[in-house]
Amino acid sequence: MNALIVSADNDARSAVQRVCGARTPPITVVREMPGMLSLGAGVTLGKPDLIFFDARGSVDRALEELTRVSAKYPKAMVVLLAPMQSPDLLIAAMRIGVREVVSFPLDLVELNAAIDRLDAKAREADREEGKLVSIVSSKGGSGATFLAANLSYALSAVARKKTLLVDLNLQFGDAALFISDEKPAMTMADLCAQIGRLDEHLLRSALIHVTPDFGVLAASPNADPDDRVRPDHVAAILALARQHYDFILLDAGRQVNAVTIRAMDASDLIMPVLQQSLPFIRNGQRMLDMYATLGYRKDNIRQILNRHDDANPITRADMERGLGHRIAHLMPNNFEVANESINQGEPVLRLARGSNLSKGLIDIVRSLTESPVSHSGSIIRRLFARNPVPTH
Ligand SMILES: Nc1ncnc2c1ncn2[C@@H]1O[C@H](COP(=O)(O)OP(=O)(O)O)[C@@H](O)[C@H]1O
Ligand SMILES: [Mg+2]
Known part of the structure; x- marks a missing residue:
């Protein structure tokens, strides 16, 4: 200075x-x-x-x-x-x-x-604008919520990044339960109902604060019968969050709707979660097709192969061939630790720091924090610029 x-x-x-x-x-x-x-x-x-x-x-x-x-x-x-x-x-x-x-x-x-x-x-x-990362479930039970919640915690605990986890499941969102036993003061739907008053203070007061550097914006436990959660509300919340957090992770679930598309559109990275099976390859392909239609760049789509098991006859290479896109990260299969963590509402890194799951999470954190970001924070946005869509 x-x-x-x-x-x-x-x-x-x-x-x-x-x-x-x-x-x-x-x-x-x-x-x-x-x-x-x-x-x-x-x-x-x-x-x-x-x-x-x-x-x-x-x-x-x-x-x-x-x-x-x-x-x-x-x-x-x-x-x-x-x-x-x-x-x-x-x-x-x-x-x-x-x-x-x-x-x-x-x-x-x-x-x-x-x-x-x-x-x-x-x-x-x-402060550079926060990075927005959508974790998408390629099929129910992929582990998207589990990974979104635990990666968020790991980003704050290991990389000391100010992190916000946003549960975008409009029906029966459960992300907060994976890492906390606290009841949220407000949910996404409550926040959207007060969108006119939105500011940093209101956003903070709506969160479950798992640690001082890690907050969760929970989803309503019930469906959203009044359609209170609108795409532009969510866009406004995410834009505000970018100014105050280093990372915003979205549990984008597996529903494709106006809200999730708007959120993915604003995302710097999309991380589809897959497992080694044919239904995952089929659904994964469909999702990649949809991203191509939306003009998303392939290098900003980082697939995570969850519950990876060397003994599975469908190998990583088979998955990559079938999907036509590389797997960026492997998360090992560890039912015992995953289950215990979810049942206790305790992040994996706190519960079993030495486990293979913790190691996998830390590897992903490293790749998320080490990828180059320009000092203005805008290069990611530019990298993510849409491919020109043909207008015939
Ligand atoms: N790496 C893993 N090893 C073992 N079990 C896992 C792993 N990841 C997720 N699970 C299990 O898969 C179940 C479904 O995970 P969840 O995050 O709810 O999936 P999704 O949100 O994609 O529907 C969880 O109950 C968890 O026990
Ligand atoms: Mg889920």
Whole structure:
């Protein structure tokens, strides 16, 4: 981070300088302005991210200069160094967008805390958009819900990613039960019924918080008789979630409806879950055909072969041949651990860290977190750009 210090007071300048230099990583002071000179003068070594602005003296003069400095560096965040008793100055500064004020005599702890808060805010603003991953059941009983729930937990516990699991099964969704015994305060249908009030706070209050970094938006236990869950509601919820989570995993179930298609359309990756049998090959093929029709790129479709068993006469290669698309991940068959985990509502990684299922989950987490994402977070979206659909 770069900083600009605007102060006529040598002591104040060196105090701020010391605080900046002592931080890890240090903040580089790109320019010190001894008082409120014309901003045109002098050499600036780089654009400041932070401006320490000493606002002592005439309030009008200070505000005039502050307005000028913040107009010159509109992206910079300002720490106002101000006398205690100046409500007029504070209110006017707040109006310009200043949110941090440190009073004199300068307290270094206070100054550091103000920088911490701005730093956290900047990182939040820089956060890449979260990745949206749809886990799709190729056929009932594939293990899609089990994997969506356990992968979500693993992303937060192993890779420290802020993760949201969204249950898109509009009938009898059970994803939350796989990893928690808590009752949700609100379900997807309840949230959609209040869509006009949707914001981060409402979304958070609707979740089951399995850990501070992992929340679940549960489905209604009943069918949705009033059709409260609409495609654009779900799209709005997912768009909001992208701003606040690193990963959003959807248990997309196996129903193809307007809601799931809209959600898959917004997804960065689609992960169909299959098992070694002919019905899975047939259904899997149908789904791949549908994705091709929708224009989804093949490399964003990562098939998971679940309950993989070397002894099964239908091999991975048979599956790949039949499907015409490669299997990206194998999850071993482990009925004992899977069953125990589901019955206890306890994630596999917590229950049996050393099991082959945990290892499989960690491998998938690694591939999800290591795939290249541009710093703007938009490359995935571009990669996922639709293939041109012929218009004859
Ligand atoms: N890797 C696995 N090994 C053993 N059993 C599994 C595995 N994955 C899933 N299961 C079992 O399959 C059942 C169905 O899983 P579920 O996630 O509900 O499937 P879906 O959501 O695709 O209908 C679960 O009850 C679970 O016990
Ligand atoms: Mg399911």
